[in-house]
Amino acid sequence: MKFFAILLILGAITTCDRQKTPVTEHSSAMNLDTTTFNNIYNTYKEQTLQHRRFKHTDVDFLVQQHKEKQILEVEPIGTSFEGRSIYELRYGAGDKVVMLWSQMHGDEPTATMALFDLFNFLEGKEDGNDAVRELLKAKLSLHFIPMLNPDGAERYTRRTAQSIDMNRDARAGQTVEGALLKQRANVLKPRYGFNLHDQNIYYNVPETSNPVQISLLAPAYNYEREINEVRGDAMKIIVGMNELLQQYIPHAVAKYDDAHTPRGFGDNFQSWGASTILIESGGRKGDPEKQEIRKLNFIIILNALIQIAEGSYDRYPIGDYEKIPFNASQLHDVVIRNLEIKTDSTSYRTDIGIRRGETTVNRDYFVRGRIEDIGDLLESFGYDEVDAQGLQFIPAKVSTVVLDSASVLSQTDAFGLLKRGIMAVPVKTIGSTKASSLHNYPVHFFTQKQFFPTTSLDLGGTTNFYIGDQKGGLRYAVFNGYLIDLSKDIKGQLFKSRIH
Incomplete structure (x- = not known):
């Protein structure tokens, strides 16, 4: 079934059906199907990033190029333990604040590449997708932090230069990079968050030989794994992501382990009031540099931002989130x-x-x-x-x-x-x-x-x-x-x- 993302130009934004009625072609003012997504990605893919082991110098160079274009607002918001700059790129002035951060683990770069593809798209014009950019600019206030752990990226290791797992530092703030992310969350008070990672390539969809190419999660904010409005909204957004992913990689999507981690950033962002979506880039045969999985990241992030801008994710039932299987580890x-x-x-x-x-x-x-x-x-x-x-x-x-x-x-x-x-x-x-x-x-x-x-x-x-x-x-x-x-x-x- 084709996925019809609802793209509504300013002044014509439709209120979502609170009764979760099925989406039909008639509910869209403009259709964004897989062909359109593919064309957008092929147009805006950042060609200088083709391999996983790029360094901070590569990211710094690209950030400076985006700064010169003056469409994305670029600001160095701090430095790593070893003095490498950490940047925040901003787009839009809407009421819905969204934070997206990648590569808090230095050896998990797939989503960082996808973010630079997205930056290129946001700077585009007159390509038939101006209405999408106008929608995002008007409704969202986007805050991107690519390569949050540049010291780890330099070594291509999970941990920081202090040998601390930053994603287990939300509570104590012992890393300068983790403390910086927490400080930005305190200032921005996001309503939505995207925690972008890579998982090991040995996860499979249970009882199948299919590698999990994309793993998703709405992290639990307490040990009881309760579902409040904030976590429920994250689940709905994930259902929308999965609907689109099934058109690209049927039977290759799973959920990450949802055990509550009080030290983890995703769990804490959820408890701080940000509907937080974890995206884990997994494995795909014949894609050692994860270029195909990078494309999937770009597509589902862009789709999710559109649905957040519209509020159209609210049509998805939380029960469909529960139908997504958890990762198995049999590969x-x-x-x-x-x-x-x-x-x-x-x-x-x-x-x-x-x-x-x-x-x-x-x-x-x-x-x-x-x-x-x-x-x-x-x-x-x-x-x-x-x-x-x-x-x-x-x-x-x-x-x-x-x-x-x-x-x-x-x-x-x-x-x-x-x-x-x-x-x-x-x-x-x-x-x-x-x-x-x-x-x-x-x-x-x-x-x-x-x-x-x-x-x-x-x-x-x-x-x-x-x-x-x-x-x-x-x-x-x-x-x-x-x-x-x-x-x-x-x-x-x-x-x-x-x-x-």
């Missing part, structure tokens, strides 16, 4: 089922769950796959799965030829080695090739440090081995925690190698 990067493992004295079949950990190096990162679980994984799912019935574990080999440089080996050559059972190549030097460009090579290069392939499957152990038939024929490579189908071309298969 792995790879699940291998029924794999035969032979030892010197015996053999057995089992399931293997693999996850990949990231280590940040400036703006790049490397990955280390690990065995996360072994045993009966019937209720677990993988972004990639293989049923290895009739197949067995086969250790990888290391090349006996030492190359002068990694640069003499092409990706095609490397894939040829991988298909022959060789997963690592010793080199005298990495050469002039940038280490980041070697991420897409399906072999590991190592210099001084010895590379040890996976010879046994141990909990927490490495994940560099093969899956093959009883005659030693290789079907799949499990390469640094990535599943590579050896019968397919290497192009289009995602993985990251490591340099040792």
